[in-house]
Amino acid sequence: MSQFHFKVNLKGMIDLLSNHLYSTPHVYLRELIQNGVDAITAHKKVMAEYEGTIGIELFTSPTKPPTLYIEDNGIGLTEEEVHQFLSQIGQTSKRGDEEQDFIGRFGVGLLSCFIVSEEIVLITRSVHSDEVIEWRGKPDGSYQIKKLDQEMSPGTKVFLQSKRGFEEYFQPNSVRRYVKHYGEFLPYPIYFYGEEQIRLNAKRAPWEMTTELALQYAEERNGEIYLDAIPLSSTIGGVKGIAYVLPYAVSTNAKQSHQVYVKQMLLSEKVSNILPDWAFFVTGILNANELRLTASREEFYQSDLLELVRAELGDCIKKYLVNLAEKQSDTFWKILDVHYSSIKSLAVEDDELYALFIDWLPFDTSLGRKTIKEIRSEGEMILYTSSVDQFRQVSKVAKAQSVLLLNGGYVHDKELLRKLPNVFPELEIQEVDASTFSENFVDLTLTEREEGYAFLRIANLVLQRFQCECDVKKFNPSELPALYTSNKEAAFFRNASYTKEETNDLFASIIDQMVVEGVKPTFAQLCFNYDNPTIQQLFHSDDPELQRSVIETLYVQALLLGHHPLKQSEMKLLNKNLRQFINWRLEK
Amino acid sequence: MMDYQRLLKQAESLPNGDTKLALMEEAIRILDSLQEVEEAFYERMDYIEVAIFSGRAEKAIVSFAWCLAQYDKEPERFDSHDVMWTYKWIAEHLPSFLQVHLEKVEETLADLKRRYQELGYKLRPYYRLKRKFALEKGDLEEAEKYFQLWIKEPRDSMSDCWACELDQQISYYLEKDLERAEELAKSLFNGRESCHSVPSTTYADFLLPTLQAGKVELAWQYHQIGYPLIREEKGFIPWVAEHIQFLTVTDKKKAVLLLERHLPEALALYEKDSQFDFFLAASTLFEEIQEYQHTLHIPEHVTYEWLTNEVESIAKQFDKRNGNDSYQKKIVEVREKIEACREMIKSI
Structure with a gap:
């Protein structure tokens, strides 16, 4: 029996990558920066005190397509490593025990360059060698290696000339913008060499800032004035972040969108699964170090670990709110004012939050909108209706008699009211339907x-x-x-007989049997x-x-x-x- | 925003259940009083789905009767596919109501068949319903006949989703050929096929047969994966009953927790067949825990005696209506099955 290897068509793969895996050709910039960052991190492992930097420059000429140049002073590659790592897809120098220290995982990052270019030229010198190696790779899978007879300090330089039709991805403005987009919070400086050298990334990330600075930062960056900034951290996921409290109310099932970085490189601005579902009233900016990414590097793997991290981050938000409630700060009232309906839905599920917030939550009553604290001060018996309709039926009467009646018909209100005696054992909760209420009317002589x-x-x-x-x-x-x-029964009965008048004979008789015979009128x-x-x-x-x-x-x-x-x-x-x-x- | 829109928006964010239904009912009442027929029609169609998935088929049936009448008045104004799709659910749930006479169920199925034929749909769902109904009547021969018709009829856009159909074929084999059932269930358990209720219900259906076959660990797995899928949901009472049966044999304390959690929903049911399943499971559990029955967090009137009485009374009423003794037989069968499982565990 003979054994064969099937051939993989590299062009086809690149087409797959560019059309299906990555969301935009601009990701080639992310992959290049990533390689630079990884090389610097590896260099730091062997020489802790050195300062890593990344530099980017664009060469344009009226006759030729633009060329991007990127350099780093990281660990560099030896000739053997070049063969091994640059020329085999799926191979990466970042495997093994040290994997956690690097952003890249797949060794396919460099391939993304073929989306925008017909040739990658890479010149590198390893810290472990004096040799300067040039590698030229083409999208058909062929590559050449030669030793250069020149001096170079350890590091890697990449030249990338634009393919026809992809020039827009080499415009200085868009390159600057995208490098900043992906790498704004990377720990090593990234410079753009133009007429003058500018640093593209920020010196500090929001998750390293105090609440005050983080709020100020958001205002300067997006012009958004948030109500508060809640620090987030998860030890198991190596996550740090900030949850900004939105200044407007959002519906409980609104899709969340958080800006997430992995090892300080932007993952996506639209991650929804990193915070618990109930946290829809915040928008987060977070950095995660221990969470696994899908191959596109734009989402997290749904995993048990992610569940734990989500819970841990949720706890951060809860504890923060609890603390605010205890201090009765102005911020607390502002948040409550805007987000009381979210907080209500939170409190239904969570006893601890319930105990803290319930006093301050507002409810509709026959005497106007009141908080539970105000309602409690009126007496120990709390009457409520279980539907808006019932409330409407009797609230006028209740008001005229100065009876405090709560409307439990809106979302979560009934559930919240029923839990009241758990926190205030002296209270008695009674569901009143309109007919029980009318029993209190005065009889005639x-x-x-x-x-x-x-x-x-x-x-x-x-x-x-x-x-x-x-x-x-x-x-x-x-x-x-x-x-x-x-x-309730009378209402169902009424609805059934209303329908009976409208429907055909068959269903009229079914309704008769189901309702009229089944339910006592x-x-x-x-x-x-x-x-x-x-x-x-x-x-x-x-x-x-x-x-x-x-x-x-x-x-x-x-x-x-x-x-x-x-x-x-x-x-x-x-x-x-x-x-x-x-x-x-x-x-x- | 109009009143009814506000109510609907609130309802939207809620899980299925009575609160959601109540909000939608109010919205529909307002639409009715405004004579907004079209809007009221589509809200009712949504409402029917929520009602079915909240275990409140009686409400769905009444609302469907209204929709069907509007549709018959002006067929071109409404989506016939929607109406006919929903009709399947309604026909399926009808026999669950004790008060509904068998000939009304027959008439409904005949009406459904006529409409499907007129609109050019295949009768696959009709045959499936006929089979289910034959089982209800205890007519095994007819059930077999319709089973064969069902799986031979081609699929079309009116057919149930693959997951649902598979699930029902599995329950056909579950009693007689566990291996075949397991084979069929593969694509459900590995997540390739799924829908609202499948494989949530499939896991539950496998519990006792698997335990009886001596595969204790596998049965535990089914419980551990399957129960969380229905824990927070409404309308799964018969399957919760199956989990309680399983736990009665394997972990009584946990069985009690499930009983306490789901009893309120079971007590409020109009669908007496589901109630029967739950009460039957509960009564077998109570036999085991009589000595500490009083410590349970359940309404006082629910005792072992009350439950057994209810089970027998519901069984008798169904058997009387159906003209057979299949419900009363089921009481004995379930008890035997649980006993067999217990023996099996002892022997291991």
């Missing part, structure tokens, strides 16, 4: 009852076919003639207010027909006030009565 007997009888007769029971009580506000209340209630002048008049009217019309109209009005869509029969009721009122007027 016996004589008042007798007086209204005929009226109530008519009302019940009239509304029975709408599965609605009537009653008369006294309650505030007296301007409210009647209150329509229903609970619960009646909604219409409670008339004895203290209301209209009701008083109606009580004492001796015209049953007028009473009937007004009762029906009040019923429809009450439904509309509670945002209940009208069934066809109810719509007819309204029209019929309006005509009736007009007729009566005309008859007079």
Whole structure:
């Protein structure tokens, strides 16, 4: 049996890289800088006190395409190393135990240069040798090596001439911009040699700054005034960073976007998976040293380690907020004001945060917006409705009676309220639905009852076919003639019978079997207010027909006030009565 | 922003469950009262999906009835594919409601078949539903007939996703040919095929058969991977029941934790068949832990006696409706299976 090696078409590979792996041809700059940084790091291993630098220059001429030149004073390569590392794809000098110290992993970085150039010329001298080696590589996979008879201090120089059509990637402005983009926070100086030598990278990264400086830096760099800057660090992931608190509210499911560096080289400005999902109210700028990258070097591998790091970074944010809450600083109030809904969603999941924040979180109540602290000061019994609809039904009544009723219908509010006794054992939480609430209305006296007997009888007769029971009580506000209340079952029942009117025979009969036979019919209630002048008049009217019309109209009005869509029969009721009122007027 | 838009936006950020449904219901009520038929239609279609995935099929059915009626009134105004797709879910859940008579289920399936044929869809989903329904009636011969029809019918855009179909074929083999089932499940377990409910449910279905075959460690793996997938979800009560059964044999303390966590959802169910599965699992667990039953964090009325009564009463009602004794048989079978697993563990 003979053994063969299949051939890999290098041109095809480069095409793959440029079209699929990397997001822009500009990455060739990142890969070149990266090699420089790695060479310097390796040099420092053998000679700690030396100062590494990287230099970049562009050569342009009117007749030839532009050429990029980049040099570093790093460790350099011997001839043997050049054969070994530059000429075999997938091979890299950065393998083995020391891998963690370097940014590169794949040894394919240099290939990205073929996206923009037809030839790579590399001149290098290793610290371990006096020989100066020139290597010329082509995209078809051929390469030449020769020893140069010249002097050179240890390091590596690369010349790259632009391919036709790729000149834009060699423009001084864009080269400067992209080097800065990728390498702004690299630890060694990167110079651009032009008319004058300029340093392209910053002297300090935000994650090495104090909160104050970091905020100032963000303002100068992006003109963004953040509410606060929270320091982040994770020992297991070797992560340091800053979480800027956004100055505007964001929706809880907004996509996060963080600027992430790996070993101080930009990974991406749109990483979403480095902070916990709940941290949507911050935007981070972070540097990670121990996390593995995917081959494109633009994302992290989803791994258990990443999970741990995410949790650790989440803890940093939590602890910081907790500290702010304890100190009651102005920043705390500002953050709360903008992000209270995010903090609510955080508090539902996290008991520790819950205990710290719950007092300061605002809720909708029948007496206006109030924090839990204010609400607690009103008494130990806390009443809430579980839906906005229920709240709407009774909040007027509650307000008129100065009863503090909370709206638990909005996102997270109900869950938060139910957890209250865990922190404040003296509190009692009670879910109130509209019908339990109306049980507190004042009953009529016996004589008042007798007086209204005929009226109530008519009302019940009239509304029975709408599965609605009537009653008369006294309650505030007296301007409210009647209150329509229903609970969950009655609401489902109502919705089902509303649908039954609309749908085909098959489904009408299914709904009948499912709902009518399955659920015991619960009646909604219409409670008339004895203290209301209209009701008083109606009580004492001796015209049953007028009473009937007004009762029906009040019923429809009450439904509309509670945002209940009208069934066809109810719509007819309204029209019929309006005509009736007009007729009566005309008859007079 | 309009009231209903605000409600919908809030609902959007919530996980499936009652709170999300409540917000959507309010939004739909407002749309109805504004007579915004088209908007109300599409919100209801979304709502149906959420209701199904929240274990609230009764709400889905009522909303679907409304949508179907609107669609029939003006078929060109709405997306027929959407409506017909949703119809599958509705038909599938209908038999779970004790009150719904069998002939209504038959009529619904016939209606679904007619509509699929009229619109030019293949009957693959219809045959699958017929098979499921035959099983419900305890008619094994008919079930086999429709199983064969189902897998022979070509796929089209109305067919269930691959993951779901595989999952159902797996459950066909799970009882009689574990190896074949494992073979089929490969592409589910390695993540090649998946959807909302698969392989979350597949892991659960494999628990007892795997344990019974003596592969204890593998069964543990299925539990450890499968349970987290449904822990936070609603609408997976029958599969939570399978995890409880597994833990009843292997780790009672953990079984109790699952029971406490999911009992409220099970108690609130209208779908009595799912409730039956859960109560049955719970009652077998209670047999094991009677001495410390009172220390559980569950409503007081839920005791061993109450659970066994409920299980028997639901079984009788279903059997009466279905005209067979398959539910009452299932009680015995599940107990036997758990016993067999226990013996198996002892022998190892």
